[in-house]
Amino acid sequence: MGFDGVISSLIIFIAVVSITVVVVTSFKAIADESLSSIETRSNQYNYKLKTEIEITSIKYNSSKNQLYVFVHNIGKTKLKTDYIDIYIDGLFISRDLRKVNVIPSTDLENPGLFDPNEVINITVNKTLSSGEHKVKVVTQYGEYDEDIFSV
Numbered sequence: 001m002g003f004d005g006v007i008s009s010l011i012i013f014i015a016v017v018s019i020t021v022v023v024v025t026s027f028k029a030i031a032d033e034s035l036s037s038i039e040t041r042s043n044q045y046n047y048k049l050k051t052e053i054e055i056t057s058i059k060y061n062s063s064k065n066q067l068y069v070f071v072h073n074i075g076k077t078k079l080k081t082d083y084i085d086i087y088i089d090g091l092f093i094s095r096d097l098r099k100v101n102v103i104p105s106t107d108l109e110n111p112g113l114f115d116p117n118e119v120i121n122i123t124v125n126k127t128l129s130s131g132e133h134k135v136k137v138v139t140q141y142g143e144y145d146e147d148i149f150s151v
Contacts, residue, residue, distance in 0.1 A: 055147040070120070073118050075116060135147055
C-alpha cells in the first residue's frame with residue numbers, strides 16, 4: 001500500500017468518525033427529549049395515582065339559586081383550586097359561574113391550595129328544576145367523584 005492508499009484510508013476514516021459524531025449527537029438530543037417527556041408523563045401518573053376526592057355534601061338554596069358542593073381531599077396530592085372542574089347533569093360549569101374556596105377550618109398547611117385532608121366548598125350560581133340532578137367534580141389530574149342529589 002502506497003502513500004496514496006494511506007491518505008485515502010485516512011480521509012475515509014475521518015469522514016466515518018465525523019458522520020458517527022453527528023449521528024450520535026442527534027440521537028442524544030432525541031433521547032434527552034424522550035427522557036424528559038417520559039419523566040413528565042411518569043410524574044402525571046404518579047400524581048393521578050395519589051389523587052382521590054370525595055363529595056361529602058351537596059346543598060341547594062332555591063331562593064338564591066346556588067348549589068353548594070363540599071369536597072374532601074382524601075388522597076395524598078396537593079391540588080390547585082383553579083383547576084377543579086364541576087359538571088351538573090353532564091354540563092360543564094364555566095369558571096365564572098362557580099367559586100371554589102378551601103374551608104378555613106381545614107386550610108392548615110398551604111393557604112389557597114387544596115391539600116390532603118382539607119375540604120373545599122364549590123358554590124355554583126345556577127337555577128335547577130325540581131327532581132334529581134347529578135354532580136361531578138374533576139381534579140387537575142382527571143380523578144373525579146360524582147353524586148346524585150334532589151331539589
